[in-house]
Amino acid sequence: MADKLRVGVIGCGEISSNHVLGYLNSERYEIIALADLSEDAMKDFDAKYSGYDDYKAKHFTDAHEMLDKSKLDVVSVGVWDMGHAPMTIAAAATPGVKAVLCEKPMSDTTGNAADMMLVCRRNNVKLAISHQRRFLPAYNLAKDMIAAGDIGAPRLITTFARDGLPNYSSHLADMYRYILGDPECVWVMGGVERETDQWARAVPIEDKALGVWGFDNGAQAMILSGLTPESSFGARIYGSDGMIELSVDDLKIMNTTSGGWQEHKPDGEFAKYGADNFEMIEAGSVQAREFARWVNGEIEDYRGVAENGYKALEMVHAVYESARTHSQVYLPLKTKSHPLTEMIDSGHLPVLYPGRYDIRNRTLRGENTTLDTKNV
Numbered sequence: 001m002a003d004k005l006r007v008g009v010i011g012c013g014e015i016s017s018n019h020v021l022g023y024l025n026s027e028r029y030e031i032i033a034l035a036d037l038s039e040d041a042m043k044d045f046d047a048k049y050s051g052y053d054d055y056k057a058k059h060f061t062d063a064h065e066m067l068d069k070s071k072l073d074v075v076s077v078g079v080w081d082m083g084h085a086p087m088t089i090a091a092a093a094t095p096g097v098k099a100v101l102c103e104k105p106m107s108d109t110t111g112n113a114a115d116m117m118l119v120c121r122r123n124n125v126k127l128a129i130s131h132q133r134r135f136l137p138a139y140n141l142a143k144d145m146i147a148a149g150d151i152g153a154p155r156l157i158t159t160f161a162r163d164g165l166p167n168y169s170s171h172l173a174d175m176y177r178y179i180l181g182d183p184e185c186v187w188v189m190g191g192v193e194r195e196t197d198q199w200a201r202a203v204p205i206e207d208k209a210l211g212v213w214g215f216d217n218g219a220q221a222m223i224l225s226g227l228t229p230e231s232s233f234g235a236r237i238y239g240s241d242g243m244i245e246l247s248v249d250d251l252k253i254m255n256t257t258s259g260g261w262q263e264h265k266p267d268g269e270f271a272k273y274g275a276d277n278f279e280m281i282e283a284g285s286v287q288a289r290e291f292a293r294w295v296n297g298e299i300e301d302y303r304g305v306a307e308n309g310y311k312a313l314e315m316v317h318a319v320y321e322s323a324r325t326h327s328q329v330y331l332p333l334k335t336k337s338h339p340l341t342e343m344i345d346s347g348h349l350p351v352l353y354p355g356r357y358d359i360r361n362r363t364l365r366g367e368n369t370t371l372d373t374k375n376v
């Protein structure tokens with residue numbers, strides 16, 4: 001087996017911690033360096049992971065200094081959305097870096113996301129976006145059942161979400177494509193309501209959204225976001241001859257031969273069904289193992305490749321664009337900025353209940369992180 005990959009992490013918050021756990025569980029990496037504006041954030045990582053032999057992290061309060069000094073193979077980008085493009089581009093421009101695993105949504109705009117892919121391609125750096133649920137056993141089972149024709153031709157996927165489309169539902173957009181075998185999304189129609197001045201990690205979000213996506217295999221997917229109390233990374237999948245109810249942990253299927261609902265509760269490879277935090281441990285660890293194989297050239301195709309991350313971002317931004325233009329939007333999306341921001345700035349979506357608030361400020365540690373984009 002190839003030498004362990006040397007990892008540096010930019011932004012040591014909630015989700016990067018899961019990257020680190022995945023890297024360590026997969027036994028294919030050494031954690032060499034951490035960069036965060038907050039020393040306390042990095043100390044928290046030490047407290048969690050210093051018991052692992054492969055955890056040897058030096059601390060940097062400047063990500064660029066970490067990149068220059070650490071001889072890294074792999075960089076994890078786990079800062080807020082607006083930092084994804086500048087940090088990914090800085091990592092890709094660092095000699096020796098082979099690959100970047102960047103968090104979702106891929107960026108704050110599709111224009112910046114396209115730049116990330118361009119710079120990585122030009123520097124021969126592999127770029128992946130962490131829609132980690134592609135690596136869940138229940139998602140894989142649903143994908144396999146649909147491919148085998150167990151529910152006939154897939155017709156409609158329904159989902160329930162909250163907290164802003166790019167923030168929450170880029171995961172769902174990615175899930176639709178994954179379980180359907182990665183068809184292309186052809187068109188999008190949607191509407192949004194934004195009466196409060198709500199933001200998620202310094203990006204404005206809507207209060208409510210309704211969206212429908214049409215795929216080139218004839219299937220459609222639908223989302224109700226903020227419209228009902230229900231939300232999950234599961235789905236109801238209706239086919240011509242049956243249906244699947246999918247959750248992040250398990251699924252049940254009913255079709256012409258099942259004699260009612262049939263339940264499936266697959267174990268993971270890194271965690272047993274029902275274990276605490278099964279979903280995150282399993283998805284993060286399988287993602288890390290497959291990412292190492294891809295980075296080392298052991299496999300050609302990788303599930304979380306940047307092009308899929310881009311398409312998920314494009315699909316959710318197209319709901320905003322449909323609301324902005326009052327039309328059915330055909331992909332590829334021509335607008336490369338953030339269409340919700342365009343609507344806010346043009347007065348198309350006036351706030352009825354003033355007072356800016358950010359649903360993710362609970363993770364901030366001090367005044368220097370207020371915008372989370374300092375020094376990017």
Ligand SMILES: NC(=O)c1ccc[n+]([C@@H]2O[C@H](COP(=O)([O-])OP(=O)(O)OC[C@H]3O[C@@H](n4cnc5c(N)ncnc54)[C@H](O)[C@@H]3O)[C@@H](O)[C@H]2O)c1
Pocket residue numbers: 010011012013014015016035036037038041063078079080081083103104105130131132167201360363364365369372373374375376
């Ligand atoms: N894949 C998932 O399931 C999932 C889950 C949560 C968050 N996310 C995504 O991950 C990203 C981070 O979210 P989070 O909730 O983990 O954030 P967080 O607030 O918990 O962590 C972000 C960290 O980045 C640090 N930081 C800010 N600016 C920096 C800079 N210039 N240099 C170095 N460090 C800097 C902050 O100090 C903080 O510790 C977001 O884009 C979010 O959408 C993905």
